[in-house]
Amino acid sequence: MVLNYIWIALILIAVLVGIVECAFMGQTEVFNAIVNSTFDSAKTGFEISIGLTGVLSLWLGIMKIGERGGVVASFSKMVSPFFVRLFPGVPKGHPAFGSMFMNISANMLGLDNAATPLGLKAMQELQELNQEKTRATNAMIMFLVLNTSGLTLIPISVMTYRAQLGAAVPTDVFLPILLATYFSTLAGLIAVCVAQKINMFDRVIMGTLLVLTALVGGLLYLSSKMDEQTLAFWSTLVANILLLGVIVLFIVKAMVAKVNVYEAFIDGAKDGFKTAITIIPYLIAILVAVGMFRASGAMDLLIGGVGAFFGWIGLNTDFVPALPTALMKPLSGSGARGLMIDAMKTYGVDSFVGRLVCVLQGATDTTFYILAVYFGNVGIKDTRYSVVCGLIADFVGIIAAIAIAYLFFH
Secondary structure (H helix, E strand, C coil): CHHHHHHHHHHHHHHHHHHHHHHHHCCCHHHHHHHHHHHHHHHHHHHHHHHHHHHHHHHHHHHHHHHHHCHHHHHHHHHHHHHHHHCCCCCCCCHHHHHHHHHHHHHHCCCHHHHHHHHHHHHHHHHHCCCCCCECCHHHHHHHHHHHCCCCCCCHHHHHHHHHCCCCCHHHHHHHHHHHHHHHHHHHHHHHHHHCCCCCCCHHHHHHHHHHHHHHHHHHHHHHCCCHHHHHHHHHHHHHHHHHHHHHHHHHHHHHCCCCHHHHHHHHHHHHHHHHHHHHHHHHHHHHHHHHHHHCCHHHHHHHHHHHHHHHCCCCCCCHHHHHHHHHCCCCHHHHHHHHHHHHHHHCCCCHHHHHHHHHHHHCCCHHHHHHHHHHHHCCCECCCHHHHHHHHHHHHHHHHHHHHHHHHC
């Protein structure tokens, strides 16, 4: 329901801004831009979905091997003590736990292409437990908010873009991103726990959070002892080893269990193709609304208003040029990526704005994209409070990213 209102609001605001600009400023070309954006966004949505087909087929095939070989069940048992408390509606040892664990792990390692099919698989398994097939369950909401908060331990893509644009130290945003995304995830987790009345002071939940905090602290310490080239090398190496390790583990375990590996892969890959086709209309819908909002100039007006407000109350406004990336990220990952690159080129890759947009890009994930694709994949129409909790995580992530960038780079 919330997505419905947001979708309508984005389109109506875009049209109203276009009318105002045309009537009072004589900028008739704005309508052309808005109309063209609908075609461009629809094309982009279709291309993204088709581009996902191969990746979805690959990883859902790998997941099917893992299921039949018993690895996913083993993962479910391993994370069960923690997950049963966050997802009380999911039976202990359910396969969804394994899929969710692998999805979150892939996100933490910055493996976006691997994370999406694993997440869609988890949603399908959660939907099997859903008594009201068009209404999001508590477990679905918790899972997606953890997704949208974007916890990332190794922001490989952001560091790669910085290296390509000639940054003196491409990895200098590693620590700020790690801190910002941690605060975002923690905020999202707290928001959902409050909404679902989950006891965060439970020994297992609190203990896991303390371990995660220690892990983040340890990574911060180790990374501070490495130069940028060493850090980039180990980040990429660890991510690739873990990714290939999962594939090999699944295949070997399936062979030991005397599973027909090839047949299992084909069965899973078929599901990947069906999934890619299913998400096309949902993805096009959200991208068209975002494209119209941006093409009308409404995004620029919003940024200008925010900058004027902070200037009026006497605060430093050096962060304002980076806000388009922050506001675009919940709406469109590719759009935010484009704005990040544009800001680095415009202000300098090693400027305050150039570094800040990188931290903002890594601090959160594409909330509306994830909700549209994941909920659309299983036919959920009533998303309940998932958007609100996701946006809380985004807001905290943005504030944390700005504050941390000032601390590190200003």
